[in-house]
Amino acid sequence: MDLAFVTDLRRPSSRAELGELGPGVAVLAGGTWLYSEPQDHVHTLVDLTGLGWEPLVVTDGITVGATCTLAELAASGIPLATECCGALAGSFKIWNTATAGGNVCLGLPAGPVIALAAALDGVAVIWTADGGERRMPVARFVLGDRRTALARGEVLRAIELPAATLSARVAFRRAALSAEGRSGSVVIGRVDPDGTFVLTVTAAVERPHRVAFPGIPTASELVAALDGVERWFEDPHGAPDWRRAVTEVLALEIREELA
Known part of the structure; x- marks a missing residue:
């Protein structure tokens, strides 16, 4: 996608050269999303790779x-x-x-x-x-x-990324409506050296949802914690009730693996 309204490209080599990042200025790193659709409001790109x-x-x-x-x-x-x-x-x-x-x-x-x-x-x-x-x-x-x-x-x-979590035991699960489709739910479990159990849910919710327990929770405790999600995300890649259901299945699988 050509960014037809862009008239200026800045490639700073130091923080002092970043310049003003106001309206109409887009920060460019990889640009895979930036170039994927029209950006009619953008007139200047600031390339961070320099x-x-x-x-x-x-x-x-x-x-x-x-x-x-x-x-x-x-x-x-x-x-x-x-x-x-x-x-x-x-x-x-x-x-x-x-x-x-x-x-x-x-x-x-x-x-x-x-x-x-x-x-x-x-x-x-x-x-x-x-x-x-x-x-x-x-x-x-x-x-x-x-x-x-x-x-x-x-x-x-x-x-x-802190050293403490890098040494934790982890488990990963993902669900999507198709093999190459966007994730409908990504669930990650972690057990820290002190035994703390942390479950993180993304893709199925608008923002990361995390729950923590002092040890491995029971299945019912984990399911109850997922009930704390205020709103399950909805888009063409998954309905809210489906995301809720698969997230529970993945979370229980992770619990079994880390237990």
């Missing part, structure tokens, strides 16, 4: 740069990365172009990097418009379908 961010940096945990591609993320060895990226059901072209940061900032319920980061207690590192920096859990960063907590002028710099 900033030279490392895709993956090992600290106490792992920092995933916002411009890290899905292919790089899937090959990183991070628990669940391959499964989550595979849930996108995209071609190799998408995997080698789409970025972790772009996926999170798009805020789609079925975003695979959203599922990964929310399940592993990922923290979004955000460059603020005033030159500062703030952090917030990715599970709270996504507010709804294509809605995030990113304010005007802000840029997602990275996603930090």
